[in-house]
Amino acid sequence: MSALRLGSGPALLAMAAALAAGFVTGCGTPGTPLPPSLKLPDPVNNLSAVRTGDQVSLAWTMPKRNTDKLLIKSNIPVRVCRKEGAGNCVAVPGNPSFAADAKASFTETLPAALASGSPRPLTYFVELMSPHGRSAGLSNGAHVLAGEAPAPVVGLADEVRKDGVILHWTANAPAPRGTVIRLHRKLVSSQSKPESPNDSRAQQGFLAPPKEQVDVTLLVEPPAEDRALDKTIHFGETYEYRAQRVSRIEVEGQTVELAGPLSDPIRVVAIDTFPPAIPSGLAAVATAPDSVSGICQHIHVLARNEGSHIGVQLILQRSQRRICRPLRTKINRFHLNMVQHGPAVIRDR
Numbered sequence: 001m002s003a004l005r006l007g008s009g010p011a012l013l014a015m016a017a018a019l020a021a022g023f024v025t026g027c028g029t030p031g032t033p034l035p036p037s038l039k040l041p042d043p044v045n046n047l048s049a050v051r052t053g054d055q056v057s058l059a060w061t062m063p064k065r066n067t068d069k070l071l072i073k074s075n076i077p078v079r080v081c082r083k084e085g086a087g088n089c090v091a092v093p094g095n096p097s098f099a100a101d102a103k104a105s106f107t108e109t110l111p112a113a114l115a116s117g118s119p120r121p122l123t124y125f126v127e128l129m130s131p132h133g134r135s136a137g138l139s140n141g142a143h144v145l146a147g148e149a150p151a152p153v154v155g156l157a158d159e160v161r162k163d164g165v166i167l168h169w170t171a172n173a174p175a176p177r178g179t180v181i182r183l184h185r186k187l188v189s190s191q192s193k194p195e196s197p198n199d200s201r202a203q204q205g206f207l208a209p210p211k212e213q214v215d216v217t218l219l220v221e222p223p224a225e226d227r228a229l230d231k232t233i234h235f236g237e238t239y240e241y242r243a244q245r246v247s248r249i250e251v252e253g254q255t256v257e258l259a260g261p262l263s264d265p266i267r268v269v270a271i272d273t274f275p276p277a278i279p280s281g282l283a284a285v286a287t288a289p290d291s292v293s294g295i296c297q298h299i300h301v302l303a304r305n306e307g308s309h310i311g312v313q314l315i316l317q318r319s320q321r322r323i324c325r326p327l328r329t330k331i332n333r334f335h336l337n338m339v340q341h342g343p344a345v346i347r348d349r
Contacts (some may be wrong), residue, residue, distance in 0.1 A: 040067045040136040041076050041100075041128035049124050049142035051258060054115045056144055057107045058124055064101040067136050072100035077129040080106055083136075084114070084122055084146060089138075092124075110146065117135060118176055119147040119247040119258050143256045150179055150245035150260035158241065158266055161229075162274040168227035169263070178248045181220035182259070183228065187212055188267065189238040210236070235272035240265050 042063035050057050058080065066072055075097040083231040098104040106126075114122065123141040123193040155170035167183060190212070212234060233239065242265045247258040 004083065017167055038067070038134060039070075039130045039132070040134060041072060041130065042067060043135075043137045044126050044128065044139035047126055047139045047142045049144045051110075051144040053261075054110045054147065056110060056122075056124065057105065057109055058126065059103070059105045060126060060139065062098045062102045062104050063128070066130075068167040073132070074123070075099055078106070078109070079127040079129060079135075080124065081127070082108075082122055082124045085120065089125060116132065116146065117147045117179070119145045119249055121249065121251045121256065122146040123251075143254060145247060145249060145256055145258035147247075147249065147258065149258055150175065150247055152261045153181065153243040153245060153263040156241065156243050156263045156266050158268045160268065160270055162222045162272075164229050164231040165233050165239075165268055165270060166227060166229050167243070169243060171226040172245075175245065176247060180222065180229065180246050180248060181224070182244050182246050183218040183220065183230070184242045184244075184262065185216045185218065185230070186240040186242050187214045187216075187237060190208045233268075233270050235270050237270050241268060242266075247292075 041067060044060045044063070047058060047060040049059075062076060064071060076099075077095065077097045080092040080094060080096075082092060083089040092108050094106065094108075096104070096106055122144050124144070125138040125141055127135045127138050129135050151172055153169050157168055159166045159168070169181075176200075216232070218228070218230060218232075224315075243263045249256050323325040
């Protein structure tokens with residue numbers, strides 16, 4: 001009996017290709033198995049922290065998806081920890097949980113050890129846990145300052161001057177390095193509105209003065225210890241001032257602050273009771289001689305200070321001259337600011 005042999009040539013190659021295609025495209029053939037999802041929530045990347053008194057408030061946004069790009073359908077447990085300086089991250093008591101894509105927040109009252117002593121960096125983190133107690137890592141760090149808050153500012157008072165308002169307070173014992181005074185100014189009442197439609201139109205457009213901000217903060221840097229001059233006020237306005245001490249420390253290229261309590265407010269009515277600078281000089285204008293009488297007329301304008309106004313006197317002189325020549329008196333020009341100091345007083349003599 002002769003042995004059965006496979007054919008060769010083109011027929012054999014066609015059979016092999018058909019068998020290979022069957023193995024590749026056959027129905028029900030299992031592919032490469034995928035590992036099970038760990039269901040790890042994406043880490044938080046927008047954690048922020050604010051300390052007010054002895055409480056630290058954290059805020060962040062919960063992720064919508066896990067690391068496998070799948071939507072999260074249940075609440076996510078959160079762990080909070082903090083570390084002082086370069087130490088270990090210590091767990092903060094509490095077991096909060098939040099829904100996916102929610103605005104989350106958490107508040108801790110600092111223990112006595114962290115609410116006393118000199119200001120120093122304190123960094124918070126949050127960690128989002130999977131149903132199996134695993135995480136994809138810590139969030140970004142959010143910095144505050146541990147330590148005792150600066151002492152309050154007491155004895156805040158004001159003195160209005162021609163160049164602004166001087167604010168002064170009771171000097172305290174030497175503050176730690178990096179402590180400054182922050183002034184909070186609030187515009188309580190604004191200037192009166194224009195009296196006529198023409199005035200209203202004049203104050204509109206790109207030439208109109210910019211509107212004054214309602215709330216302004218001013219920083220008083222050392223070495224000023226018990227007073228500061230605010231040159232940015234506008235006379236005719238009423239302001240409210242409060243002050244506080246603030247400790248500032250640089251942490252990883254970021255300025256972190258620890259603010260003390262705000263002082264009692266004081267109200268400042270900025271009234272301009274100061275006389276303007278005394279103008280000087282005489283301006284003389286010569287007119288052509290009268291065609292009939294030939295009398296030459298000289299008008300002298302003399303300005304002087306009269307309390308809170310500028311007094312202007314017009315003096316008319318006549319002379320029998322056929323040719324009117326200008327006076328050879330040296331003239332010092334002056335400028336009347338009618339906006340700040342009111343209308344000029346004009347008299348004849």
